[in-house]
Amino acid sequence: MISIPKEIQLQKATLDFLQSEQKMWIGGQQVLSQSGNTFPTLNPASGEKLANIPLANQADVDAAVRAARQAFEGAWSTKMNPAKRSRLIWKLADLMQRDLQILMELETLDNGKPLDKAKYDVLGSINHFRYYAGWATKIEGSTIPVKPGSLIYVRREPLGVVGLIVPWNFPLMMAAWKLAPALACGNCCILKPAEQTSLTALYLGRLIQEAGFPEGVVNVVTGPGLPTGDAISHHMDIDKVSFTGSTVVGRKIMEASAKSNLKKVSLELGGKSPNVVFADADLEAVKKSMLWSSFYNTGQECTLGSRIYIQRSVFEQLISHLQESAGALSLGNGLLSPDLGPLISEQQLNRVVGYIDQGLQEGAELLMGGKRCEGELESGYFLPPTIFKYREDNLKIVQEEIFGPVVVATAFDDYDEIVQRANDCRYGLAAAVWTNDISKAHRFAHDVKAGTVWINGYDLFDPAVPFGGYKESGIGREMGKSAIDLFTQEKAVWVNL
Ligand code: NAP
Ligand code: MG
Numbered sequence: 001m002i003s004i005p006k007e008i009q010l011q012k013a014t015l016d017f018l019q020s021e022q023k024m025w026i027g028g029q030q031v032l033s034q035s036g037n038t039f040p041t042l043n044p045a046s047g048e049k050l051a052n053i054p055l056a057n058q059a060d061v062d063a064a065v066r067a068a069r070q071a072f073e074g075a076w077s078t079k080m081n082p083a084k085r086s087r088l089i090w091k092l093a094d095l096m097q098r099d100l101q102i103l104m105e106l107e108t109l110d111n112g113k114p115l116d117k118a119k120y121d122v123l124g125s126i127n128h129f130r131y132y133a134g135w136a137t138k139i140e141g142s143t144i145p146v147k148p149g150s151l152i153y154v155r156r157e158p159l160g161v162v163g164l165i166v167p168w169n170f171p172l173m174m175a176a177w178k179l180a181p182a183l184a185c186g187n188c189c190i191l192k193p194a195e196q197t198s199l200t201a202l203y204l205g206r207l208i209q210e211a212g213f214p215e216g217v218v219n220v221v222t223g224p225g226l227p228t229g230d231a232i233s234h235h236m237d238i239d240k241v242s243f244t245g246s247t248v249v250g251r252k253i254m255e256a257s258a259k260s261n262l263k264k265v266s267l268e269l270g271g272k273s274p275n276v277v278f279a280d281a282d283l284e285a286v287k288k289s290m291l292w293s294s295f296y297n298t299g300q301e302c303t304l305g306s307r308i309y310i311q312r313s314v315f316e317q318l319i320s321h322l323q324e325s326a327g328a329l330s331l332g333n334g335l336l337s338p339d340l341g342p343l344i345s346e347q348q349l350n351r352v353v354g355y356i357d358q359g360l361q362e363g364a365e366l367l368m369g370g371k372r373c374e375g376e377l378e379s380g381y382f383l384p385p386t387i388f389k390y391r392e393d394n395l396k397i398v399q400e401e402i403f404g405p406v407v408v409a410t411a412f413d414d415y416d417e418i419v420q421r422a423n424d425c426r427y428g429l430a431a432a433v434w435t436n437d438i439s440k441a442h443r444f445a446h447d448v449k450a451g452t453v454w455i456n457g458y459d460l461f462d463p464a465v466p467f468g469g470y471k472e473s474g475i476g477r478e479m480g481k482s483a484i485d486l487f488t489q490e491k492a493v494w495v496n497l
Contacts, residue, residue, distance in 0.1 A: 192223070
């Protein structure tokens with residue numbers, strides 16, 4: 001039995017789902033792992049077990065790949081009218097909308113995030129499916145005028161069987177970012193959620209069946225990086241892996257591709273994004289934004305502005321405001337819709353606390369936070385917002401992705417200095433600049449090495465806008481038309497007339 005705060009009434013369907021035996025989706029069937037092995041998934045707000053999840057090994061992944069290959073050669077891909085693919089994807093979005101509350105509750109229980117933030121994730125995922133439902137009928141090729149007496153045309157074809165490996169911070173949304181374009185393009189999918197958060201992916205498998213996708217078009221296999229993710233990345237009959245996660249594992253995915261069948265690889269990896277504020281900015285707007293660009297999702301978001309650079313004359317004013325507003329944030333069980341939920345796991349909590357200790361040893365000044373929450377919150381993985389002030393950019397806490405509610409802040413003096421410092425990092429996922437000087441804003445946007453730049457805003461996303469990393473933050477761009485390129489390949493056809 002799971003314990004639920006007494007003021008909360010979960011949907012009966014949520015409870016029924018949690019109490020049912022969890023099964024993967026392979027070839028349109030619900031299956032246990034062939035070995036019968038399972039692993040527990042926990043509620044990070046309490047440490048309690050929510051369910052046992054099947055642990056897929058090589059044999060299960062093989063079965064999923066066979067089912068996906070059969071579907072790809074059979075009922076799906078080029079055999080199906082794209083308009084029908086589009087309708088199926090749209091239908092899936094409708095079913096997600098119908099089961100919005102269930103998906104929210106499962107995401108909150110499994111990941112810990114506040115219920116209203118889980119709602120935002122589910123709605124974002126639905127939007128994503130709808131956006132790519134539109135693309136299914138618009139994937140066009142081209143003709144190239146090379147010489148008289150010839151016709152040269154280029155087809156955009158699906159890749160085949162694609163492995164989709166996603167992290168735990170936005171479980172359903174990251175799955176949607178990959179599934180939606182992969183399906184629109186006519187691929188068949190093996191989705192592997194992170195071991196900490198399998199529940200919404202398994203529930204989504206149910207909706208995919210209900211929507212009427214042919215068997216094997218989407219398979220959901222559950223289990224940890226080893227053996228499950230590893231079996232996908234090394235598989236000889238998977239044509240592509242689309243991965244979102246850490247840079248460390250991203251390297252392993254590339255290595256696995258090189259050692260197996262040179263499957264295509266796209267990577268959305270870590271970040272350590274600079275949030276740069278010039279003194280001439282609208283400081284009230286900065287104050288409103290900086291709280292969430294620092295601590296949203298308890299800091300477990302790859303794009304957050306975890307390196308804060310503020311022009312010297314307004315540094316104290318903005319940092320004391322951030323301290324004050326962060327100090328007022330509530331922490332708690334996500335079902336009670338606090339401002340912040342727990343970190344995902346004990347392991348992640350220890351990792352983040354390790355960075356905090358390192359920062360103290362390296363001589364950074366701790367302005368607030370830094371210690372695991374005690375008392376009522378002790379059984380969950382709670383850490384309060386933590387702010388460091390520092391001078392030297394070479395500190396570990398300034399250079400490495402912490403992935404928790406920890407930001408580092410420093411003052412700067414002029415433009416050339418800040419461009420150099422903002423770019424002094426191996427990551428390049430996102431950046432923001434705040435200024436009312438239009439030229440300076442665009443100059444910075446051009447000078448900074450990041451895949452996304454926000455001017456006078458933060459964390460703005462839309463399915464239509466490409467997203468991905470410079471440098472060690474990744475390879476390829478998801479979203480928008482870019483994701484169509486990621487999930488198709490071009491075929492040139494020469495005709496001698
Ligand atoms: P992670 O440890 O890299 O795991 C990501 C996924 O890879 C999980 O499903 C994981 O499985 C799997 N995996 C682990 N080892 C593997 C292996 N050897 N072969 C194949 N798959 C393997 O990352 P995380 O801790 O879940 O997520 C946090 C990281 O994701 C952060 O670095 C964050 O910046 C990044 N992230 C990036 C973006 C972006 O769009 N750029 C978005 C969100 C998160 P298990 O966890 O089950 O072992
Ligand atoms: Mg969990």
